[in-house]
Amino acid sequence: MSKKILGKTAIITGATSGIGKATALRFADExxxxxxxxxxxxxxxxxxxxxxxxxxxxxxxxxxxxKPEECQRVVDxxxxxxxxxxxxxxxxxxxxxxxxDTTPEEVWMDTLNIxxxxxxxxxxxxxxxxxxxxxxxxxxxxxxxxVVAGKNAFPYIMSKGAVGMMTKAMALDYAREGIRVNAVxxxxxxxxxxxxxxxxxxxxxxxxxxAIKESSEYIPMGRFGKPEEIANAVLFLASDESTFVxxxxxxxxxxxxxx
Numbered sequence: 338m339s340k341k342i343l344g345k346t347a348i349i350t351g352a353t354s355g356i357g358k359a360t361a362l363r364f365a366d367e368x369x370x371x372x373x374x375x376x377x378x379x380x381x382x383x384x385x386x387x388x389x390x391x392x393x394x395x396x397x398x399x400x401x402x403x404k405p406e407e408c409q410r411v412v413d414x415x416x417x418x419x420x421x422x423x424x425x426x427x428x429x430x431x432x433x434x435x436x437x438d439t440t441p442e443e444v445w446m447d448t449l450n451i452x453x454x455x456x457x458x459x460x461x462x463x464x465x466x467x468x469x470x471x472x473x474x475x476x477x478x479x480x481x482x483x484v485v486a487g488k489n490a491f492p493y494i495m496s497k498g499a500v501g502m503m504t505k506a507m508a509l510d511y512a513r514e515g516i517r518v519n520a521v522x523x524x525x526x527x528x529x530x531x532x533x534x535x536x537x538x539x540x541x542x543x544x545x546x547x548a549i550k551e552s553s554e555y556i557p558m559g560r561f562g563k564p565e566e567i568a569n570a571v572l573f574l575a576s577d578e579s580t581f582v583x584x585x586x587x588x589x590x591x592x593x594x595x596x
Contacts, residue, residue, distance in 0.1 A: 524590025
């Protein structure tokens with residue numbers, strides 16, 4: 338590997354599986370020291386061990402990002418262990434379904450708390466350190482639904498639309514302070530939860546065959562994205578290969594939003 342982020346310290350939220358795990362391993366390949374978060378400690382510890390095997394320093398912190406004190410603990414640990422924060426990848430999130438009139442209050446609040454408020458909270462906590470350093474990079478995990486809408490996923494689409502505008506607003510606020518803020522916007526990506534829980538929280542599980550068949554019918558490239566493909570896009574936004582890129586929503590969706 339070319340060690341594109343050698344010596345950098347990165348926080349990756351929701352790093353126990355899927356896009357978060359793939360990004361953690363990609364960043365480790367490229368030389369970054371890591372602070373990983375997630376709710377599933379056994380999976381998180383396994384990812385931590387994989388990253389350490391690649392020769393970087395890595396700490397997993399079991400975290401519920403809906404709790405302000407736990408977000409603060411993550412940042413405190415990052416500074417204690419590595420004395421700096423160069424990259425934040427806000428990946429943790431949930432996928433929810435429903436329309437405006439069928440979405441329960443609880444689902445609305447849960448979606449807002451983890452997909453929007455927790456993203457803002459982590460940014461709020463790391464930006465002072467990035468200002469002190471004179472530079473830093475934030476990458477938020479949006480969605481192709483940050484720029485277009487769909488059916489029966491109202492709370493999720495609302496939250497990812499908010500992430501898109503949050504990204505642009507922060508990019509403008511901190512552009513003169515050396516802090517770049519962008520979002521990666523994946524289309525449907527083949528991660529564990531698609532098989533375990535179906536397309537949305539609470540929906541029925543699907544088989545791999547069913548998922549592949551459906552994707553081939555509506556995605557122009559005829560397949561789901563791979564977590565590693567999204568991780569490559571995150572690496573681009575986090576590295577010095579994108580030093581003149583800020584406020585950008587990078588679509589990685591197999592052509593879905595081009596239709």
